[in-house]
Amino acid sequence: MMMNENNGPRKRLLALDTSTAILGVAVTEEGRVLHEINASGERNHSVHLLPIIEQAMQASGTDASMLKGIAVGVGPGSYTGTRIAVSAAKTLAWAWKVPVAGVSSLHALAWGGYAAALVKQAEGPAAEAGQGGYGPDWIIPLIDARRGQAYTGLFAAAGQAAPQRLEPDAIRLMADWVTHLAGRLKQAESEGSKPRILWFVGETAQHASHATLEPLLGGPEIQPVPYELEGRWAGFLGEAGLLAGSDDVHGLIPNYTQLSEAEANLRRSSEGSRSQV
Template identity: 45%
Template sequence: MKPDVKQSGDSSVTLLSFDTSTATLAVAIVRNGVVMDSAVTLTERNHSVRIISEIKNLLIRNGLQASDLDAISVGQGPGSYTGVRIAVTVAKTLAWTWNKPLIGVSSLEALAFGAWKALKQNDEDMAIDRDTWIIPLMDARRGQVYTSRYAAGYPDKWDTIDQDGIRLIADWSLRMEEKATLENQVAAIWFVGEIAPHKATIEQAEQSGARLRTYAYEMDAGAVGLLAELKYRQGQQNDVHSFVPNYTQLAEAEAKLLAASRGE
């Protein structure tokens, strides 16, 4: 059974998007590059109980049924091992049941993209002639973070520089400062997302006096949908059966089990 995909002549696109990679359960409806409605709930360790009801409430509130949707978009991770698995499972189930294309988006990219949009709306001091680096952070404990790096600029520049990975925040922040100094084309470096556990470490890496900045930001499913819409319009989608979460690293219990099987 092939997903129900609109013909290219129909330019209107409506997506249901959601993400559970962090403590935040985020759901949204995106249509034609606009976030029509969204909801954010702090439900850490309770995503599996709330996600279906939150999706249902969002659709009812906007008078939508499955037939009105063109695709299902989901944050694929990395992030919370259990959280990412929940979102991906629900997305696959809905895409298969409703016969809709499935589009996975990096949860880190969505975190970064949403923060970038918020920073611009807040009239933060952004350079027009130089790039701004957006560095999303999700706490991975023990001084580690899930992170990546994006170059943003006016009017609509958005490029991936470093792929998703788990890194030591002390080394990562120093590396970002050093690279920006060498390139000399970076106006500012914004560390966004789960900032609180790592703010002091980031501040210690500051050398230029004003380049490293922090911005606490919660996951926004609207950003997931906006990124997914770009993929949808380019004809990109994921195979429902082979689609899996991007954990970036094995869960601790799984890693220990693998090590034991190797006699490590």
């Protein structure tokens, strides 16, 4: 990595996210993207992450002395993938003596997917609460978790700003999640804050089919938006996170939301062994 002396103010942020099949790295500065690399291939994240970090920093003319911190997606998502970015971010933050901010990968996915959808469809800003009888649009990010499950959450669109969280990140059975969303919609309607559009963003092919979302039909407009995470959104969230206070470098951990399959199998085997004693 470049380590040239630079006595100017530290304004830049290095952002990393490897929680999905996309390896996202970006260098941002006060809401601007200086350079971004989004590479596919989940199985190779551990091999390519550091070279891509170096490439992004060189391409943006950035060295460690110019960084005010590191933002890292902590998941939920791929168990192994999430660990790779978090471990790298902690190591670099310690080596470069800069703060680190852990951000929700689902929050970044929601923001990025919504922004991409508006650009693609030439939409205007989301409806503000109280306008035309609607509240803000809802954004539901989706990352496949297999067996009919998804890593997901619920956010309210906030114009060009980061979406506002309405439900925590979790792994959810999609059938139950859709039923829960239908209930929330009825409550929102009674409060006069029903969204105009439901944006399902991310891995929509697996979890946003007509059959899956049937309980929501007849309500707000439904817009599935296939979208792959881009590193910049972790950076934008990280900038806000560092203003609110950085995370402890040593205490930062991924948000797994569930045991890995290997750990679950090991725990079942261990419990079986104890029951036979």
